[in-house]
Amino acid sequence: xxxxxxxxxxxxxxxxxxxxxxxxxxxxxxxxxxxxxxxxxxxxxxxxxxxxxxxxxxxxxxxxxxxxxxxxxxxxxxxxxxxxxxxxxxxxxxxxxxxxxxxxxxxxxxxxxxxxxxxxxxxxxxxxxxxxxxxxxxxxxxxxxxxxxxxxxxxxxxxxxxxxxxxxxxxxxxxxxxxxxxxxxxxxxxxxxxxxxxxxxxxxxxxxxxxxxxxxxxxxxxxxxxxxxxxxxxxxxxxxxxxxxx
Amino acid sequence: xxxxxxxxxxxxxxxxxxxxxxxxxxxxxxxxxxxxxxxxxxxxxxxxxxxxxxxxxxxxxxxxxxxxxxxxxxxxxxxxxxxxxxxxxxxxxxxxxxxxxxxxxxxxxxxxxxxxxxxxxxxxxxxxxxxxxxxxxxxxxxxxxxxxxxxxxxxxxxxxxxxxxxxxxxxxxxxxxxxxxxxxxxxxxxxxxxxxxxxxxxxxxxxxxxxxxxxxxxxxxxxxxxxxxxxxxxxxxxxxxxxxxxxxxxxxxxxxxxxxxxxxxxxxxxxxxxxxxxxxxxxxxxxxxxxxxxxxxxxxxxxxxxxxxxxxxxxxxxxxxxxxxxxxxxxxxxxxxxxxxxxxxxxxxxxxxxxxxxxxxxxxxxxxxxxxxxxxxxxxxxxxxxxxxxxxxxxxxxxxxxxxxxxxxxxxxxxxxxxxxxxxxxxxxxxxxxxxxxxxxxxxxxxxxxxxxxxxxxxxxxxxxxxxxxxxxxxxxxxxxxxxxxxxxxxxxxxxxxxxxxxxxxxxxxxxxxxxxxxxxxxxxxxxxxxxxxxxxxxxxxxxxxxxxxxxxxxxxxxxxxxxxxxxxxxxxxxxxxxxxxxxxxxxxxxxxxxxxxxxxxxxxxxxxxxxxxxxxxxxxxxxxxxxxxxxxxxxxxxxxxxxxxxxxxxxxxxxxxxxxxxxxxxxxxxxxxxxxxxxxxxxxxxxxxxxxxxxxxxxxxxxxxxxxxxxxxxxxxxxxxx
Numbered sequence: 001x002x003x004x005x006x007x008x009x010x011x012x013x014x015x016x017x018x019x020x021x022x023x024x025x026x027x028x029x030x031x032x033x034x035x036x037x038x039x040x041x042x043x044x045x046x047x048x049x050x051x052x053x054x055x056x057x058x059x060x061x062x063x064x065x066x067x068x069x070x071x072x073x074x075x076x077x078x079x080x081x082x083x084x085x086x087x088x089x090x091x092x093x094x095x096x097x098x099x100x101x102x103x104x105x106x107x108x109x110x111x112x113x114x115x116x117x118x119x120x121x122x123x124x125x126x127x128x129x130x131x132x133x134x135x136x137x138x139x140x141x142x143x144x145x146x147x148x149x150x151x152x153x154x155x156x157x158x159x160x161x162x163x164x165x166x167x168x169x170x171x172x173x174x175x176x177x178x179x180x181x182x183x184x185x186x187x188x189x190x191x192x193x194x195x196x197x198x199x200x201x202x203x204x205x206x207x208x209x210x211x212x213x214x215x216x217x218x219x220x221x222x223x224x225x226x227x228x229x230x231x232x233x234x235x236x237x238x239x240x241x242x243x244x245x246x
Numbered sequence: 247x248x249x250x251x252x253x254x255x256x257x258x259x260x261x262x263x264x265x266x267x268x269x270x271x272x273x274x275x276x277x278x279x280x281x282x283x284x285x286x287x288x289x290x291x292x293x294x295x296x297x298x299x300x301x302x303x304x305x306x307x308x309x310x311x312x313x314x315x316x317x318x319x320x321x322x323x324x325x326x327x328x329x330x331x332x333x334x335x336x337x338x339x340x341x342x343x344x345x346x347x348x349x350x351x352x353x354x355x356x357x358x359x360x361x362x363x364x365x366x367x368x369x370x371x372x373x374x375x376x377x378x379x380x381x382x383x384x385x386x387x388x389x390x391x392x393x394x395x396x397x398x399x400x401x402x403x404x405x406x407x408x409x410x411x412x413x414x415x416x417x418x419x420x421x422x423x424x425x426x427x428x429x430x431x432x433x434x435x436x437x438x439x440x441x442x443x444x445x446x447x448x449x450x451x452x453x454x455x456x457x458x459x460x461x462x463x464x465x466x467x468x469x470x471x472x473x474x475x476x477x478x479x480x481x482x483x484x485x486x487x488x489x490x491x492x493x494x495x496x497x498x499x500x501x502x503x504x505x506x507x508x509x510x511x512x513x514x515x516x517x518x519x520x521x522x523x524x525x526x527x528x529x530x531x532x533x534x535x536x537x538x539x540x541x542x543x544x545x546x547x548x549x550x551x552x553x554x555x556x557x558x559x560x561x562x563x564x565x566x567x568x569x570x571x572x573x574x575x576x577x578x579x580x581x582x583x584x585x586x587x588x589x590x591x592x593x594x595x596x597x598x599x600x601x602x603x604x605x606x607x608x609x610x611x612x613x614x615x616x617x618x619x620x621x622x623x624x625x626x627x628x629x630x631x632x633x634x635x636x637x638x639x640x641x642x643x644x645x646x647x648x649x650x651x652x653x654x655x656x657x658x659x660x661x662x663x664x665x666x667x668x669x670x671x672x673x674x675x676x677x678x679x680x681x682x683x684x685x686x687x688x689x690x691x692x693x694x695x696x697x698x699x700x701x702x703x704x705x706x707x708x709x710x711x712x713x714x715x716x717x718x719x720x721x722x723x724x725x726x727x728x729x730x731x732x733x734x735x736x737x738x739x740x741x742x743x744x745x746x747x748x749x750x751x752x753x754x755x756x757x758x759x760x761x762x763x764x765x766x767x768x769x770x771x772x773x774x775x776x777x778x779x780x781x782x783x784x785x786x787x788x789x790x791x792x793x794x795x796x797x798x799x800x801x802x803x804x805x806x807x808x809x810x811x812x813x814x815x816x817x818x819x820x821x822x823x824x825x826x827x828x829x830x831x832x833x834x835x836x837x838x839x840x841x842x843x844x845x846x847x848x849x850x851x852x853x854x855x856x857x858x859x860x861x862x863x864x865x866x867x868x869x870x871x872x873x874x875x876x877x878x879x880x881x882x883x884x885x886x887x888x889x890x891x892x893x894x895x896x897x898x899x900x901x902x903x904x905x906x907x908x909x910x911x912x913x914x915x916x917x918x919x920x921x922x923x924x925x926x927x928x929x930x931x932x933x934x935x936x937x938x939x940x941x942x943x944x945x946x947x948x949x950x951x952x953x954x955x956x957x958x959x960x961x962x963x964x965x966x967x968x969x
Binding site for chain 1 (some may be wrong): 499
């Protein structure tokens with residue numbers, strides 16, 4: 001598997017780009033998935049102070065070398081991050097006075113497989129991906145006149161026991177324009193399709209080579225397939241909907 | 247004479263500056279820019295260098311910001327400079343640095359603004375360290391006022407930090423530097439022609455969403471202001487790290503910092519405000535600068551010497567904000583399995599197990615910051631009624647110690663199925679609500695629209711039967727004493743009708759079929775009398791009064807004119823009418839005029855407080871409160887037209903519905919502002935308080951009735967204080 005190219009270190013604020021198309025900007029990804037990373041560190045290191053130190057080491061490493069030295073499979077960014085996090089945690093544990101006194105225990109403290117940590121890592125990663133998709137949908141609504149896709153989907157989420165007529169009235173109150181039940185249904189249908197595409201895009205951005213198969217696998221791994229399966233066009237694999245498809 | 251050149255060469259990125267002048271592109275010293283005599287350097291940054299100067303025409307000291315040569319030579323740089331100036335100019339507020347002029351002189355672009363001789367709060371921190379908490383709070387409060395104005399001007403500042411809080415000669419704090427300001431309606435910067443590709447802001451004060459390069463709204467500014475507050479209280483930024491990435495990472499994921507970890511002497515209420523501001527999820531923060539401002543004002547007034555606000559009220563504020571911090575820590579809100587199931591249903595439209603799973607609240611109930619909050623009592627138990635507002639001033643905002651706010655285990659308990667929150671919940675009624683009334687027992691809400699009246703079951707939030715036909719009902723009243731308090735009076739273009747709101751009731755006309763349109767109706771508290779303003783011509787109405795027992799005439803005041811509202815005093819001795827020229831009062835026993843209260847503008851709403859000591863009057867100019875015992879004008883709330891008003895049953899809250907759709911809630915006795923409820927679509931058409939509670943129903947042009955529970959946590963979304 002190809003290693004990601006060595007990124008330019010981002011030491012200044014203005015060097016942290018927000019246009020992220022591939023894995024060459026680890027700083028950007030690290031910030032996007034910071035909660036998941038922190039949670040993973042806490043899950044594998046347990047000691048809060050050691051975890052914090054390990055996090056800082058990890059960030060310095062990101063700045064200096066990116067993920068160039070990390071072995072990972074499947075080209076998934078979350079694997080890169082996880083592997084980098086584990087390395088940083090292990091290094092910190094070896095350096096800490098506790099581990100020095102019980103050097104043999106360092107590996108025990110950080111077993112190769114830690115179910116709770118793995119589960120929390122996946123859960124938090126999935127949550128971050130969903131949040132980013134929601135933010136994208138919200139931005140889409142703000143940028144596009146006459147659409148209230150984000151509002152429609154949020155209303156359905158919050159008022160699941162209400163019919164289209166009532167939801168249309170709620171939407172009218174939010175968007176300050178009259179919305180008919182039919183118009184609401186149309187918006188909702190569009191919202192689901194747009195949200196599915198945005199979710200697809202977010203997942204694709206976390207892969208080095210986001211081929212349709214890899215994207216599909218990742219969606220399944222993260223339990224997100226159910227949100228996109230029925231709402232993508234039939235030709236999504238070939239239509240160029242994915243970013244950076246090779 | 248001039249000092250040596252400090253740095254750089256002409257045309258370099260960093261402007262070349264001398265004390266007492268600016269070096270232009272040719273390397274020449276420039277001591278005048280137009281009519282301004284340029285003085286010493288004050289400070290410099292990426293977007294310009296600031297000098298002290300004097301307007302030689304007006305003889306006024308000013309500050310001049312000069313655009314660096316490198317930016318002045320390209321169109322984009324100049325365009326950004328002008329945009330910054332325009333953003334500056336949009337915010338016209340005593341707590342925002344004023345801009346006077348933007349111009350160019352011999353190739354030098356400059357911006358003239360108010361001089362702030364006190365320097366910045368950052369400079370104060372650098373020299374003196376952490377501020378005493380009252381000073382820090384006052385500074386943040388003043389900055390928050392500026393933020394209210396900034397957000398009202400549809401701008402997001404995006405660079406709130408101690409260095410951009412400047413101090414005037416008198417010590418007033420003003421918000422400065424709108425170089426990164428962004429139009430709130432756009433997804434990109436005022437200074438950008440496209441989506442942002444670089445992060446902007448100052449790392450130590452950037453919100454998590456700003457750190458990630460996402461869209462920033464008003465709540466991002468509030469995060470930065472909270473971080474600034476932390477810095478002023480402790481003398482250091484919230485997350486001290488070596489590298490910018492480490493700081494940004496901390497903003498995105500670390501625990502919300504507690505300033506008391508640095509200084510245990512910082513009051514809990516200050517810490518609580520900081521922590522609410524700095525919640526990771528914007529939904530867990532204050533939703534508006536006005537909301538934060540209300541808490542800051544309450545904090546300062548509650549803790550100032552001689553404060554009449556009790557320790558209990560302050561403790562409530564702290565408890566509530568602390569619970570908000572708990573909910574917000576660490577990282578984002580927790581979302582349990584129910585959320586994911588419901589998300590699946592929402593997005594995929596899947597019905598699980600044959601039944602749509604009702605959504606549990608996905609966000610924990612925000613805890614209390616409400617100064618008018620009641621105790622955590624069972625929903626239908628009345629709080630203690632304290633009628634004597636004069637004897638113990640501290641009782642006005644006192645509530646007994648409450649239980650710590652917790653997420654309700656059964657979110658569906660309470661009025662309207664427990665759905666009503668402080669942030670508001672919409673009851674979908676399907677028509678514009680012209681009038682609202684709760685039955686005396688609190689079991690029913692009557693909503694009148696143009697064509698019908700619908701009763702709603704308060705407990706469940708469901709319709710209670712089919713709608714009744716009604717033509718243009720504009721006022722509703724439930725009888726206070728009828729069996730089960732369910733007799734309903736409806737006044738409108740079709741006259742005055744009454745019916746039993748139970749099953750089988752029919753409409754019966756009051757006063758005969760030829761009564762004509764009725765524009766105002768009132769019932770005495772003892773249920774004895776019914777008064778109405780009748781007449782086809784709205785400018786020539788008469789007041790009629792009937793005995794409820796037998797429907798006979800009970801005499802009436804001798805008056806003809808426009809009447810928009812009526813109310814009996816609680817003791818039944820006075821009848822008040824809102825007219826074009828003010829409020830007129832008559833003695834009920836004799837119908838002799840008792841008092842006339844001129845208001846200077848047409849009045850549209852009146853209400854006596856439940857204890858009868860206060861008369862609230864609403865009209866075009868605002869609201870007036872009168873002490874009925876002494877006929878003294880106690881205080882006024884002027885500015886926006888008041889379309890309707892209502893007292894809570896315990897008299898502690900006076901709600902004013904405004905023509906701009908907002909509802910202002912005030913302490914009915916002291917005139918202290920409590921909160922602002924978010925705007926309805928169009929003017930507020932009706933208000934009603936649910937008996938024995940702080941639930942208020944608000945009608946407007948939208949086809950919903952918005953309900954708020956003022957006893958529950960958190961300020962309402964989008965609240966704004968009067969400007």
